[in-house]
Amino acid sequence: MATITLSAQEAKELVKQKLVDARLNEKDAEKVADVLVHADLRNVNSHGVLRTEHYVSRLKMGSINPDAKPVFNETGPVTGVLDGDDGFGHVIADIAMEHAMDMAKKNGVGMVTAMNSSHCGALSYFVQKAAEEKLIGIAMTHTDSIVVPFGGKSSFLGTNPIAYGVPAKEKKPFILDMATSNVAFGKILQAREEGKEIPEGWGVDEHGVPATDPHQVVSLSTFGGPKGYGLSVIVDVFSGLLAGAAFGPHISRMYENLDQKRKLGHYFCAINPSFFTDRDAFLEQMDAMMEELQQVPPAPGFDRVYVPGEIEQLHEERNVKNGITIAQPVYEFLKSR
Numbered sequence: 001m002a003t004i005t006l007s008a009q010e011a012k013e014l015v016k017q018k019l020v021d022a023r024l025n026e027k028d029a030e031k032v033a034d035v036l037v038h039a040d041l042r043n044v045n046s047h048g049v050l051r052t053e054h055y056v057s058r059l060k061m062g063s064i065n066p067d068a069k070p071v072f073n074e075t076g077p078v079t080g081v082l083d084g085d086d087g088f089g090h091v092i093a094d095i096a097m098e099h100a101m102d103m104a105k106k107n108g109v110g111m112v113t114a115m116n117s118s119h120c121g122a123l124s125y126f127v128q129k130a131a132e133e134k135l136i137g138i139a140m141t142h143t144d145s146i147v148v149p150f151g152g153k154s155s156f157l158g159t160n161p162i163a164y165g166v167p168a169k170e171k172k173p174f175i176l177d178m179a180t181s182n183v184a185f186g187k188i189l190q191a192r193e194e195g196k197e198i199p200e201g202w203g204v205d206e207h208g209v210p211a212t213d214p215h216q217v218v219s220l221s222t223f224g225g226p227k228g229y230g231l232s233v234i235v236d237v238f239s240g241l242l243a244g245a246a247f248g249p250h251i252s253r254m255y256e257n258l259d260q261k262r263k264l265g266h267y268f269c270a271i272n273p274s275f276f277t278d279r280d281a282f283l284e285q286m287d288a289m290m291e292e293l294q295q296v297p298p299a300p301g302f303d304r305v306y307v308p309g310e311i312e313q314l315h316e317e318r319n320v321k322n323g324i325t326i327a328q329p330v331y332e333f334l335k336s337r
Contacts, residue, residue: 002328014334022059035090039122040324042312061259089120100270108275113243114266124177127165131173137165138269150229153208160235169283175309180232238267
């Protein structure tokens with residue numbers, strides 16, 4: 001498929017204008033565009049500007065409130081709940097993390113659940129925001145059912161991502177952003193298009209049997225067998241139940257019923273290291289730990305050891321200079337008026 005390379009700034013402007021044309025206010029459109037381009041800069045294109053068309057469809061069909069006014073209720077010194085008023089998840093998540101960070105700066109920890117939200121994009125954006133303020137950030141969100149529980153043969157859980165951001169002194173923050181499924185469903189679709197087999201463990205067929213033929217895959221598998229399964233359930237507890245939202249198969253589907261509000265939940269936490277230990281020593285130790293990890297001799301077939309999130313950071317450094325690459329149909333949609 002033909003691709004187009006454009007600067008991050010041009011991509012942001014195109015996305016912003018497309019959302020404004022669909023009646024979203026300029027401030028929220030700018031935040032959504034920033035989160036989407038953040039993903040493309042890191043080469044996490046599944047959460048990048050290609051999502052714009054879907055969001056525009058939901059705006060036009062009424063399932064995302066373009067005039068949302070999120071309301072924050074502080075429930076304790078380190079806790080709060082944000083009602084997103086069915087607006088954009090990217091905006092709601094950003095506000096929730098801001099409140100968590102404010103509480104962490106004052107009281108050491110801040111935890112916020114968000115409710116009445118929609119898809120919020122790459123969680124790395126929000127934990128990085130905390131890490132840049134020298135706070136530890138944690139984020140979780142549930143997604144619609146496509147993953148089998150360990151030992152089961154039909155979908156129950158979502159890909160249910162979880163993310164951590166940890167600050168360092170001189171080095172870039174440690175950023176871990178991962179789904180609890182072994183792979184994204186997009187990997188299955190790509191294998192179908194390319195006529196390739198997939199590794200066992202990516203997904204299962206209608207009988208719950210691991211499949212290597214991508215055309216037989218109906219559900220994804222969790223990473224690490226029962227361990228990933230357990231962690232996926234925990235994400236549903238924190239971002240679903242704790243937020244007063246749905247769980248598992250009761251979560252509305254992203255690409256169905258585009259006229260219905262999704263009512264998603266998210267969980268955000270910020271931790272202030274200075275309330276637990278000497279902050280500078282902590283940051284220096286993070287530098288040292290990452291440096292020593294990178295110096296571990298590589299195994300056969302590997303160039304070197306990378307810190308989690310480092311490869312995406314290297315992509316970002318390169319793409320800031322050279323631009324992001326998107327599919328031509330996505331570019332044409334963004335340019336159309």
